[in-house]
Amino acid sequence: MGVGAEVVGLTKSFNGNKPVWSDVSLTVPSGDITVLLGPSGTGKSVFLKTLIGLLRPDRGKVFIDGQELTAMSDRELYAIRQRCGVLFQDGALFGSMNIYDNIAFPLREHTRKTEREIRRIVMQRLDVVGMVGDEDKLPSEISGGMRKRAGLARALVMDPELILCDEPDSGLDPVRTALLSKTIAELNAETGATFLIVTHDINTARTLPHHIGMLYLGQLVAFERREQMLASDKPVVRQFLNASIEGPIGMTEEKDANGQNGQTAQQPFGVAQ
Structure with missing residues (x-):
């Protein structure tokens, strides 16, 4: 079953510069699929990394399954991360390993499973992402999209409760x-795992999640159930x-920020008048 995540008053900046986003508070419900939207450069990837403790916030708190990550030691964070699966933008595969060994890596590193058990799990995950037959290839020998699917397979091998x-x-x-969205929906229904997905794909946002959040100009401008978000009258969400x-x-x-396209900077995401 999935675990929930919560952030309270989260603010993050780099080198003392203007915050990437500030005072963000939201709850990712356990067992649901949540999508995080926003224009390029709004810090969605930074948010994911902060959520699992890869980056420390300037202010605010992060909770996973009720446990506060921002107060944890590195050792305690390591234990929490074992319950999470992460698919990074580039797939984050090891270039010197073939696809099979990339996907098997977490199992070999963090469990005492036999190679027979590992093979069963790896091949099952490869089947889920449609890559059976590609296991002997190196990351450099497959397309970017295939590397992303291999990365998803690796994120799933530890049966995580929270998948980013x-x-x-x-x-x-x-x-x-569309097939990937179908796969995620099926995994969610089958395992009850919680998914938090950053995407720019509008069709995915309109059809897949239970909840949608949106970051814009350093703020969380909306976080609602999908049906409410799709009916939103906020100009930035509608656009x-x-x-x-x-x-x-x-x-x-x-x-x-300068209020182009007919909207002032002081009122960038309010209801249209």
Whole structure:
């Protein structure tokens, strides 16, 4: 069964610069699929890394299954991370290992399973992501989309209770993106694991999650059930989910902040008048 995650008043910056985002509070419900949206450069990947303690926040608290990560030692964090699976943007595969050994790595490193047991698990996960037959290839010998799918298989081998996916659909064509969403929905239904997914794919956001959050201009501007988000009258949410050029989001964050596209910086995500 999945575990929930909660952040309270979270703020993160680098080298004392302007915060990537500030005072973010939300709860990722256990056993559900949550999608995190936002324009490029809004710190969604930073948020995922902060959530599992790979980055420390400037302020605020992070809880997983009721345990406060921000107060933990590195050893305690290590134990919590064993309950999490992470798919990074680039798949984060070891270039010197073939796909099979990449996926087997967490099992060999953190369990005492026999090679026979490991092979059964690895081949099952390869089947889930449609990569049976590719296990002997090196990461350099497969496409970026396939590396992402291999990364997802590796994130699943430890039967995690919380799975974080950073743009799992990037590099995939629309059909495979839809199939990946179907796979995630089936895994969620079968295992009850909690999923938090960063994506830019609007169809994924409209069809897959139970909940949707959105980061914009350093703030969490919305976090609601999918049905409520899709019906939102907030201009920034409506613009993003409709992939419209009309609204507060500009080509760059500087244009957003300067109030381009007919929206003032002081009122970037409020209800349209």
